[in-house]
Amino acid sequence: MMQPGMPVRELRLETFTSLSDQLGQATSFYHKTLEKVVVQSSHNSEELGRALIRMVEKCSQLRILLVYCVIDKGVVERILQLLPEMKQRGSYILKWQKDPWPWTACGDIEEDDYDDIGTQAISDANMFGP
Numbered sequence: 075m076m077q078p079g080m081p082v083r084e085l086r087l088e089t090f091t092s093l094s095d096q097l098g099q100a101t102s103f104y105h106k107t108l109e110k111v112v113v114q115s116s117h118n119s120e121e122l123g124r125a126l127i128r129m130v131e132k133c134s135q136l137r138i139l140l141v142y143c144v145i146d147k148g149v150v151e152r153i154l155q156l157l158p159e160m161k162q163r164g165s166y167i168l169k170w171q172k173d174p175w176p177w178t179a180c181g182d183i184e185e186d187d188y189d190d191i192g193t194q195a196i197s198d199a200n201m202f203g204p
Contacts, residue, residue: 076096076099076100076103076104077103078102078103081104081106081107082100082103082104082107082108083107083108083109083110083135084108084109084110084111084112085100085104085108085110085111085112086111086112086114087100087111087112087113087114087115088112088113088114088115088142089114089115090115090116090117091115091117092115092117092119092121092122093113093115093117093122093125094119094121094122094124094125095125097113097122097125097126097128097129098125098128100129101125101128101129101132101133104133105132105133105134106134106135107135108129108133108135108136109135109136109137109138110136110137110138110139110140111129111133111136111138111139111140112140112142113126113139113140113141113142113143114141114142114143115142115143116143117143118143118144118145118146120146122143122145123145123146123148123149126139126141126145126149126153127149127152127153127156130152130153130156130157131156136157136160137159137160137163137165138160138165138166139153139157139160139165139166139167139168140166140167141166141167141168141169142167144169144170144171144172145168145169145170146170147170147171149168149170150168150169150170153166153168154166154168
């Protein structure tokens with residue numbers, strides 16, 4: 075259960091249901107503090123795409139976005155346009171088509187970057203992180 079008065083830096087939403095409402099609520103409650111968001115869902119929808127874009131627009135501290143579901147290409151492009159620093163660091167997972175292999179980070183993140191943000195490197199063997 076989300077608490078609006080509690081500052082949250084890292085949020086993990088992992089379920090097999092739609093997460094657009096939860097993302098909207100998290101954006102509303104934690105837009106000043108969120109730094110890392112992990113989304114894992116089997117339900118891609120236009121609502122999920124809109125919720126992700128709104129979150130990226132509103133959450134000024136967001137540095138890492140890991141989305142473990144296929145989303146629309148336009149949503150991926152818009153998110154990377156809004157967060158060029160995240161794109162440059164490669165601190166994201168965003169895919170618009172399913173690959174035959176496990177999820178991996180979409181860029182080269184230096185080990186020091188992970189130490190800085192408290193996240194371990196994502197590899198094929200450890201596809202869901204810590």
